[in-house]
Amino acid sequence: MATSSTHRWKAFRTFRRNRIAVVGALLSLAVVVIGVFATQIAPRDPLAQNLFYRLTGPEREFLFGTDFMGRDVFSRVILGARMSLTVGISAVFVGMIFGTAFGMMAAYVRGRVESLLMRVIDVWMSFPDEVLGILAAVMLGTGVLNLIIILGLLLVPRFARLAYNYTTVMREGEFVLATRALGGSGFRLVLKHILPNIRGDVITMGALWLGTAIRLEANLSFLGVGVPPPTPTWGNMIREGMGRIVEAPWISLFPGAALVITVLAFNLLADGLRDISDPRLRG
């Protein structure tokens, strides 16, 4: 246990020395806190319409202004954080579970099935997210749950590639041979010996792809296949503000800024985490 805690302490110090990563971690934490306590933080009801105050510019009463129904943009941006995080994290879990299983399986079976499975992954991954997202949305329909599945589908090949690459290295290890010699089944080998070894790296990339998932969610909501209104998400807020971009640009610009800061925060955090696990990429 002593070695493990020293190792962790070292990793923590490496991370702390990377100031940009620390900034990313703090920003990510802030976004998570805002998302969790969204209803407490939001000064107004994000769905309450007040036509008397419609299209009011940013001022003290309405920090980010109001939209064409007189709803408070600031409160909607705060609530949007909750939706983006919920959808993003769930999608990363879906992608991680199915993608990792797929990748490890492909590396484990070897031979023709392996090449076929990886070919499928390559083609799947080579499709633009927007096109694939629309295709999946047409099949499944819209709604929060379907959106999570769609985003998960977009993330599956990324996790599969990652898990596949790690597993192909691992499968040559001596501990694999040892497990085999002791009569361990293939299933046991993958689950008990290979998975724990790649888990850390998969989770690190999961943090990076959380930023990607949030960005993709906004893309799809902007195209009209994401979370349906009136539930505020950053993507559908930007979409709704598009028609008033000349007279009331704040409706779109503030949720977009929140989106950029969030994606940046998770990217920085993930970069820092990756530096710990792979020192070659440092600097």
Next chain:
Amino acid sequence: MLSYIVRRLLLAVPTLLAVLTVIFLAVRVVPGDPAAVLLGEEADARTLERFRERMGLDKPILTQYFEFLGGLSRGDLGRSMLTEVPIASQIGRALPYTLELTVAGMAIGILLGVPLGIATALRRNREVDYLGRTFSLIGQAIPSFYLALLLMVLFSIQLGWFPALGGGERGDWGSIAWHLFLPALTLGIGKAAYITRMARAALLNVLSEDYIRTARAKGLKERSVNLVHALKAALVPIISVAGVYSIITLGGSVMVEMVFGRPGLGRMMVGAMLRRDYTMLQSVMVMFAFFVVIINLGTDLLCGIVDPRIRYD
């Protein structure tokens, strides 16, 4: 080289076929009966029947599948479910807008990203490197549709330098370029952010190789070590990354077309989806699939030319 080209081509065919099959099936498992969805609830059984017959929806699914593939092989993309206009002519009209945007966006991305990546790698941990990496980080975090909106608010609405909407008058190159600038810049900046990072990593990777040290030890000039020895080896990863990003740029064109109101393929696809025009949607998706396979093929061939080892893999 010839056998490499042939092998790549042979691999592209089943890939394309598999993708076409997925698109065909995806559009047919849509929830609900497309005829009923399109014609509305008040449509009577006879009208529905006639519609299905006209669109070939009454035939067995395998027949539909082979008619779909047969049509494609003749360049027949069918008719719109809504307007019954031949889809091929509409795609023909939309295509230039998307191709211009993707090519121009990619060109800006490469012209900005590759030199910046090289500069940051060669001046590691100096000002250029920090600036380049900051640009790269921020560029990666901004979704293309939001960057498009920012540029539009600043340069079209506030300053009035560029038009906010539309794709320009066909045949008038000045008008086309004027309308193309902001959308292409949007895609270019986004792609440059990624390409900078990848090019930097690729070059740094090569620069730590032993043969670079050997070249330096031989007394070669720093310039020739960097530009001839290192860059040549870094070229393959850079080309394959550029290939991947061409496809991502194509996808990004969907978003950018929506913001700038360019009547391209992406806008056509989103419109078809929202109007539930499934035949149209299917055909536009086929076009995208076609481009993806072509770009992948081109990237593979280019890598094979640059690095002969790849041909014998």
